[in-house]
Structures are given as structure tokens and as C-alpha cells.
Amino acid sequence: MYREELPMGGMLPHGALPDHASGRTPVWEDGAVDLQVKGLCKAFDPGMPVLSDIEFSIPKGQAVALIGSNGAGKSTLLRCCMHLIEPDQGTVYLFGQPLQAQTAKSLRALRSKVGFVFQKHNLVPRLSALSNVLHGALPRAPVGRAWFQGTAPKALREEAMHCLERVGLADHARKRADHLSGGQSQRVAVARALMQRPRFLVADEPAASLDPVSGDEVMGVFAQLVEQDGLTLLFTSHDLTHALRYAHRVIALHRGRVALDSLSQQTDAVALRALYENHHDRA
Numbered sequence: 001m002y003r004e005e006l007p008m009g010g011m012l013p014h015g016a017l018p019d020h021a022s023g024r025t026p027v028w029e030d031g032a033v034d035l036q037v038k039g040l041c042k043a044f045d046p047g048m049p050v051l052s053d054i055e056f057s058i059p060k061g062q063a064v065a066l067i068g069s070n071g072a073g074k075s076t077l078l079r080c081c082m083h084l085i086e087p088d089q090g091t092v093y094l095f096g097q098p099l100q101a102q103t104a105k106s107l108r109a110l111r112s113k114v115g116f117v118f119q120k121h122n123l124v125p126r127l128s129a130l131s132n133v134l135h136g137a138l139p140r141a142p143v144g145r146a147w148f149q150g151t152a153p154k155a156l157r158e159e160a161m162h163c164l165e166r167v168g169l170a171d172h173a174r175k176r177a178d179h180l181s182g183g184q185s186q187r188v189a190v191a192r193a194l195m196q197r198p199r200f201l202v203a204d205e206p207a208a209s210l211d212p213v214s215g216d217e218v219m220g221v222f223a224q225l226v227e228q229d230g231l232t233l234l235f236t237s238h239d240l241t242h243a244l245r246y247a248h249r250v251i252a253l254h255r256g257r258v259a260l261d262s263l264s265q266q267t268d269a270v271a272l273r274a275l276y277e278n279h280h281d282r283a
């Protein structure tokens with residue numbers, strides 16, 4: 001059902017992400033686990049838990065949508081998963097490594113394999129799209145001011161162009177970031193994340209500030225990267241339709257707890273929608 005509904009402008013290859021409606025889901029057994037969360041709890045104020053007993057694992061290559069209403073704890077969970085903020089309890093394993101046991105240097109090394117994309121793309125406005133993409137190489141390449149004025153090594157510039165091609169923006173490489181549309185800017189942010197050569201993409205509401213067509217284009221780019229490059233994807237969204245369309249698996253948070261997980265509950269699209277809307281009504 002959802003396959004025919006994809007309004008992707010041809011960006012998602014036919015037969016790409018699994019079809020919740022048909023119940024056809026890939027087998028994820030015995031593969032590497034990129035992210036494992038065990039017993040995670042977080043409160044910003046004493047006695048006011050924002051996240052309680054969160055548990056899930058994401059195998060390599062899986063696309064997971066984290067959905068929930070405002071204040072459900074989605075962004076806090078993403079940040080705890082990458083140790084951008086410290087959980088109060090629980091353990092997070094990234095690529096099999098427990099994050100709380102890492103030194104600052106080894107944490108940076110693990111995180112360098114994760115490409116982040118946020119709702120606000122945070123591009124440098126006066127720099128070109130290509131220069132913004134080059135920023136993604138900074139963790140692995142020597143930094144130089146002149147770099148961003150066009151003297152980055154040829155190999156890196158070619159790689160950045162390739163990243164722009166992947167998001168359909170090679171023609172806009174020389175355009176200043178502040179002359180791009182919101183959807184184009186977000187795709188440049190995805191290209192910048194790709195320049196990190198990530199294994200895992202994490203996106204916090206990447207389509208929330210975009211119109212529906214641009215939002216679908218950005219999500220289609222993510223879907224293509226999952227399908228073609230085998231990248232793992234974790235994104236938050238308020239939009240159940242996006243979640244069903246662009247993720248293999250949907251995890252819904254409700255008041256800081258996992259209220260449903262489409263993988264463990266083997267829920268089809270109709271049941272998932274009903275469950276989610278039921279949770280919303282009770283929120």
C-alpha cells in the first residue's frame with residue numbers, strides 16, 4: 001500500500017524500504033548491532049523523569065523512526081544515545097563500545113562515525129554549499145582557513161562534490177548557503193554528514209521545518225543512503241506517515257517510555273497507526 005503512495009520524485013529506488021503494510025520486514029538476526037540502549041533513565045529535575053527504563057537495539061543497516069508527541073523525550077533520548085548529555089542511569093553501547101567508559105578522545109573517535117543532522121541545518125551562511133560540505137571532513141583532515149576559500153586538497157573537493165551529487169545538489173555547489181532554499185540547505189547538511197564517511201546517521205526532526213515536498217525529498221535522500229550504502233539511520237519525527245514510509249521500524253515514546261516498538265510487536269501499518277493515535281489521544 002505505502003509503496004504506491006511514495007511521492008518521491010523518483011528519489012527512492014523501487015522496492016526500497018520495507019513495507020509495514022505487507023508485514024514484509026528484513027531479517028536482522030546475527031548482524032552487528034550499531035546502537036544498544038539498556039535501562040536508560042534521565043531527569044533534568046529531581047523526581048521529574050524525562051526518560052525511564054529505555055531499552056532497544058538497532059542493528060547495522062536498520063532505519064528506525066522515533067516518534068512521539070511534543071515533550072515525549074525524543075531529542076533527549078537522541079542526545080543521551082550519543083552522550084551529548086549524560087544519562088542518569090543505564091548504558092549506551094555505540095558500535096559495541098560502552099560510551100560511559102570512553103575517554104574524551106575515544107568518544108570523539110566513535111562519534112566521528114556518526115553523522116548528525118538537526119532540524120536547523122547550521123550551515124555557514126556566507127560559504128558555498130561545497131565549502132559547507134567540506135566541513136564534514138574536519139575530524140579527519142588538517143584544518144586550514146584557506147581550505148574554505150577553495151584551496152582544500154583536490155581529492156577532498158572531489159569527495160565533497162560526490163556527496164553533493166548524492167543529495168542531488170551538484171549543480172548548486174558554488175551557491176552561497178544563504179541563497180539555498182530550506183530543503184536544499186537540509187540536503188547540504190546531509191551531504192556534510194556524508195563527508196564524515198559515517199556508518200550511522202542520526203537526525204533530529206530533519207523534515208520538521210520543511211514543506212511536505214521538500215520534507216519528502218530530504219527523507220528520500222536518507223532512505224536512499226540506507227538502501228544503497230547500508231547506513232544505519234535513527235531519526236525523530238512527529239509524523240507517523242514519514243515514520244512508516246522511511247523507516248524499517250517505528251519506536252514510539254510516550255511520556256519518556258517506549259510505548260510501542262513495531263519490531264517486537266510485529267505491528268502492521270494500520271494497527272500501528274491506531275496504537276499511536278490512541279497514545280496521542282491519551283497524552
Ligand SMILES: Nc1ncnc2c1ncn2[C@@H]1O[C@H](COP(=O)(O)OP(=O)(O)OP(=O)(O)O)[C@@H](O)[C@H]1O
Nearest residue numbers: 044045050068069070071072073074075076077238
Ligand atoms: N536541558 C533541559 N533542561 C531541562 N529540561 C529539559 C531539557 N531538555 C529537555 N527538557 C525537558 O525534557 C522533556 C522532553 O524534551 P524533549 O525535547 O526531549 O522532547 P521531544 O519529544 O523531543 O519534544 P519535541 O517534539 O517538542 O521536540 C520536556 O519536558 C523538556 O522540557
